[in-house]
Amino acid sequence: MQLTVEKRPVIEKRQTDLEWLDIVRVQRTTTEGLRMEIVRVSNLQKTYGDNKVLRGIDFTANAGEVIGVIGKNGAGKSTFLEILMTLKPYDNGNVAVLEMELQSLSTSQLEHIRKDISAVLQPTQFYKTLKVIELLKLFKAYYNSNVDIEQIVSDFKLGPHRKKYFDKLSGGWKQIVSLAIAFLSEPKLLILDEPTTGLDPHMRNTLWTYIADYNKRTGGTVILTTHNMDEVEMYCDKVMLLNDGVNEVFDSTEGILSTGYKSINEFYLSKVSI
Ligand SMILES: Nc1ncnc2c1ncn2[C@@H]1O[C@H](COP(=O)(O)OP(=O)(O)OP(=O)(O)O)[C@@H](O)[C@H]1O
Incomplete structure (x- = not known):
């Protein structure tokens, strides 16, 4: 495995006293070009009563990626994460975690798969x-x-x-x-629902330092929700924007910024209406 290090200008701008932001985004490229698929979701649908929250989500997370799931309040982010955590059933579609299709698993298989997943709600x-x-x-x-x-x-x-x-x-x-x-x-898969909400700036940096280090050291995958677009821009490899029950955008952070948005915050504000 070859490690390529990429320094994003935005990180330098916001460098903190912890100096941790020599923390660079480490992009793993494998000479074999192979990346293990940790999560694959297709056409995921979930309804509460007559509230159709997820209307067809397509999503993939590969080993070592940090993926931010964003969207307005009530968009269905927590619901999506809880399905990935195997905590919530879904109505239609396919959800494979660590290459196991969740809906086909027995209780003991689910328990087995949960050993590789950690979650913080x-x-x-x-x-x-x-x-x-x-x-x-x-x-x-x-x-x-x-x-x-x-x-x-x-x-x-x-x-x-x-x-x-x-x-x-x-x-x-x-x-x-x-x-x-x-x-x-x-864990191979770490799922964090708004992990930095309520943390002061130092502790936010501490957490992101740890996530970056964990990700580099173990190749673990992190999927998280946040309303902090600066964090998404600085630390996430990919972004999924949940809007009206679908993944309106699912792209690399660089991919989104290369389409002309000055920041992920600007991207969010232009895509999502109140
Ligand atoms: N157990 C439940 N029973 C019924 N409705 C639910 C349940 N959980 C969530 N909902 C509804 O599903 C929708 C999506 O909620 P969810 O918590 O997934 O959104 P979210 O994007 O995480 O929101 P936020 O950013 O405010 O945390 C909301 O309309 C919510 O009221």
Whole structure:
């Protein structure tokens, strides 16, 4: 595998005190030209009652890609992610995760596939009686993970919080702990629903640093939703714009910008009406 490093001008503009944005987007090209397909979705449809939320989504995620799913409130982004996480049934279409067609899987096959998927939804109030460090140890044991807990504590700046009870943390720190736990299993597919909402700018950078590093180190795939278009522009390889129940655009970030938009924010505002 050959690594090519590409520095985007926009990153330089927004460089932060963490200097992490020598974090460059690493684009993997394989000499064999082969990339494992992690998710393939075709004509996905999902209705709640008479609310047809997804009307035919086509989507592919390859190993190592970071993909941002964007769209206005209520567009169906979380619904889409929950289907990929195997948490929600769908009405029509095909959804293959790690080359397994979800609707044809038995319960035990679903459990098997879930071992390779990690997800962070909105911060939860789970494990009230456990301290942060205990939670991390618990999940390390559960996942049989080789990840060094102290490294995770350091990477996510959790040192001052390690002995605090989870339910006593602020909303943002709960979010950070949930994210740290998600990375413990070194999943092939990481699904994050608005991971940076509620995080301060330093912690947002910390998270993106970790995602970029995880992605480079393990070749893991990340699919996330966000309303922050700057983050999409800086860190996502591809963008899917969900609009009126379909993937109105699904393209590389560069591909979108090369069509004349100054930014992904401008692209979003021009494509999506209130
Ligand atoms: N369990 C449910 N039962 C009925 N309707 C639902 C359910 N979950 C979501 N919906 C509806 O489906 C639509 C899409 O919701 P979803 O949460 O997927 O959108 P979203 O794009 O993630 O929105 P946001 O950006 O506001 O988080 C909304 O109209 C919502 O009210």
